Amino acid sequence: MGSGEDRKLSASLEDYLEAIFNLADASGCARSKDIARTLGVARSSVTGALRLLRERGLAYYEPYGGVTLTQQGRATAREVARKHEILQAFFMNVLGVEKEAAQRAACQAEHALESEIIGKLVSFTDDAMARSAGGRDEKSESTGRRKRSAKE
Amino acid sequence: MGSGEDRKLSASLEDYLEAIFNLADASGCARSKDIARTLGVARSSVTGALRLLRERGLAYYEPYGGVTLTQQGRATAREVARKHEILQAFFMNVLGVEKEAAQRAACQAEHALESEIIGKLVSFTDDAMARSAGGRDEKSESTGRRKRSAKE
C-alpha cells in the first residue's frame, strides 16, 4: 500500500478533481486560486485537498508548482464530468429545468448515483430527445457528450 | 433565535428524521435501538442526532423516553419521504432499475435534489407511466404516493 489508495473518493475530492480537470481543459494548467474560486472554498482548503489527491496518486503537485492530474486522476475526473453532463442534460432537456438550476442539481446528484443508473439515464435521455425531435434532425445531441477534447 | 434553528438540515439528520417518521408510522413510537438498526449506526450516534433534532425543534425527546416528531419535524420528514418515493418510483418505473438499487439510489439522491426538480420529476413520471400504460388502466400509480396515512 504505497502510493495509490483506491478507496472510494469523497464527494468533496471528486469536486476538486472535476474542477482541476475542467480548469486544465480550459487553460492548460490549474492554479490553486482558480480551484478555490471555482469551488467557493478558501485557498488553504485547496492545499489540503491537493495533498490528499497526490497521496492517492490522482494528481501531480509540488508546493508552489502547478497542478496536473495523473492518468488515473484524469480517468476518474472524466467519469465525474461525464456523470455531470448526463445529469445536467437530463434535467434541462427532459425535465425542462432552467440551466443554472440544472447545473446546481447535477453538481449534487453526480456524487449520489452509481454508474448503472447513469447508464440507463443516458439511453433514456437519448431516446426521449429522439422521440421529441420526431426524427426531424440529426439524433442524440441530448447529452452534449461530444465536446471534450480527448487528450491523454 | 431561541429554539428552532432553521438552517438547512444535513443529509444525515434528514436520514434520522425519515427513519423516525417511518418507524413511528409503522409502530407508533420510534425506539433508539430501532433507529440505529434502520440506519446501520451505533446507538450512541442516535443519541447525538436526537439531541440535534431536539435543538432544532424537530423532535420531542427526553433521555430514556420515547421519540416523537414535532409538527415541523413531521412536515420535514414527510417531504424527505416524499422525495424518496418519487425518486424510487422514477428509477424503477421509468428507468427500469431493480428495486434494491432504486432504493439505494433514492436514499442518496433525495438529499441532493431541490423541490423544483422533484416536482418536475413527478409530472414526468406520471406522464411516462400513463403513456406506457396506453391509457388502459387507472392513471398515475407511478409514484406510489397514496399510501401514507395522513396523521396531523
Place this chain on the structure above:
DNA sequence: TGACAAAGTTAGGCGTGACTAACTATACTA
C-alpha cells in the same frame, strides 16, 4: 425485591472538510 439483560447515555477519539490568521514564496514593476 434483588439480579440480570437490554436499552440508552456519556466520554473520549478519529477522520473529514471547512475556516481564519499569519507566514513564505513568487512575480511584477518602478
Place this chain on the structure above:
DNA sequence: TAGTATAGTTAGTCACGCCTAACTTTGTCA
C-alpha cells in the same frame, strides 16, 4: 534590485458524523 502585491502554505480551530468502551437507567422475572 528593492518594494509590493498576489499566490500559496502552515498552524490552529471548529463542526459534523461516526466509532468503541464504560457507565446508568429501565424493565422483567424468579
